[in-house]
Amino acid sequence: xxxxxxxxxxxxxxxxxxxxxxxxxxxxxxxxxxxxxxxxKEIKDAEVIVSVFGxxxxxxxxxxxxxxxxxxxxxxxxxxxxxxxxNKRGIVVTNCPDPVTEPTAELAFGLMLAVARQIxxxxxxxxxxxxxxxxxxxxxxxxxxxxxxxIVGMGAIGRAIARRAxxxxxxxFYHNRNRxxxxxxxxxxxxxxxxxxxxxxxxxxxxxVPLTPETKGMIGERELxxxxxxxxxxxxxxxAVVKEDGLIKALxxxxxxxxxxxxxxxxxxxxxKLFDMPxxxxxxxxxxxxxxxxxxxxxxxxxxxxxxxxxxxPPNIVNPNVWDTNQITK
Numbered sequence: 001x002x003x004x005x006x007x008x009x010x011x012x013x014x015x016x017x018x019x020x021x022x023x024x025x026x027x028x029x030x031x032x033x034x035x036x037x038x039x040x041k042e043i044k045d046a047e048v049i050v051s052v053f054g055x056x057x058x059x060x061x062x063x064x065x066x067x068x069x070x071x072x073x074x075x076x077x078x079x080x081x082x083x084x085x086x087n088k089r090g091i092v093v094t095n096c097p098d099p100v101t102e103p104t105a106e107l108a109f110g111l112m113l114a115v116a117r118q119i120x121x122x123x124x125x126x127x128x129x130x131x132x133x134x135x136x137x138x139x140x141x142x143x144x145x146x147x148x149x150x151i152v153g154m155g156a157i158g159r160a161i162a163r164r165a166x167x168x169x170x171x172x173f174y175h176n177r178n179r180x181x182x183x184x185x186x187x188x189x190x191x192x193x194x195x196x197x198x199x200x201x202x203x204x205x206x207x208x209v210p211l212t213p214e215t216k217g218m219i220g221e222r223e224l225x226x227x228x229x230x231x232x233x234x235x236x237x238x239x240a241v242v243k244e245d246g247l248i249k250a251l252x253x254x255x256x257x258x259x260x261x262x263x264x265x266x267x268x269x270x271x272x273k274l275f276d277m278p279x280x281x282x283x284x285x286x287x288x289x290x291x292x293x294x295x296x297x298x299x300x301x302x303x304x305x306x307x308x309x310x311x312x313x314p315p316n317i318v319n320p321n322v323w324d325t326n327q328i329t330k
Contacts, residue, residue, distance in 0.1 A: 020302025111260025
């Protein structure tokens with residue numbers, strides 16, 4: 001008989017999660033996700049909810065989960081969970097940042113290459129049968145070698161992008177809440193700038209910050225006008241970090257040269273105007289979407305849960321202030 005119950009809000013990689021929670025009653029949705037009524041029914045006696053990035057976990061539903069002790073988020077970002085609410089109830093919240101680092105950095109750099117070298121637009125033109133003018137001085141694009149990359153948020157993902165940028169012959173500049181240790185700066189030859197200076201100097205601006213009240217809408221018309229007209233914006237963070245109307249206007253007015261976007265302000269809704277812009281490359285929020293990353297994310301989620309229920313603070317707790325008052329082992 002299972003001792004504990006965990007409810008998984010959406011369908012995720014099962015095997016690694018089940019293997020890490022042997023003896024648990026792990027409930028998955030029969031389809032891609034639970035209907036609200038079924039979800040509320042299942043979480044009534046659940047001790048753990050496995051939430052999934054990008055899908056809001058409503059407090060009104062959590063009010064019905066009287067036995068809830070932990071929310072283990074499947075993803076690095078956890079803006080889908082109201083941490084203040086969890087703090088008040090003594091609910092432990094965890095995330096799984098490490099598995100998403102390399103695939104997200106990989107996609108960010110892929111977007112840089114795709115938009116700078118016109119990989120997508122040229123591919124579409126060739127496949128569509130449209131007449132393409134071939135020639136030595138036609139269909140020219142921009143190289144990344146020798147260019148300045150501005151990284152907003154030099155956490156794990158930002159550093160993984162910096163590593164790729166250095167290998168590609170780029171200069172690394174960054175903006176952070178706190179300056180990096182000198183040895184880390186030296187590793188990438190990185191220079192910290194104010195946000196405005198970063199905007200002015202960068203040939204490519206990569207956004208790698210969590211969505212918080214401070215970062216929401218941090219890139220708007222004013223910021224985009226500070227950028228070079230030849231610069232590219234890359235966003236693999238959260239869509240709401242950028243004011244989409246301002247971005248569209250900047251692209252239409254030629255304030256920046258193009259953009260690579262994996263996230264959008266109101267997912268799953270994407271402004272139609274972006275589809276018609278050949279200098280914009282779009283991806284459907286696939287930063288961490290590799291087979292390897294998804295399996296590893298499930299393993300880390302299981303590790304977080306199993307560790308907590310052994311009475312040990314889990315390695316990826318995001319609200320450690322509640323650990324001494326939580327009810328997991330009481």
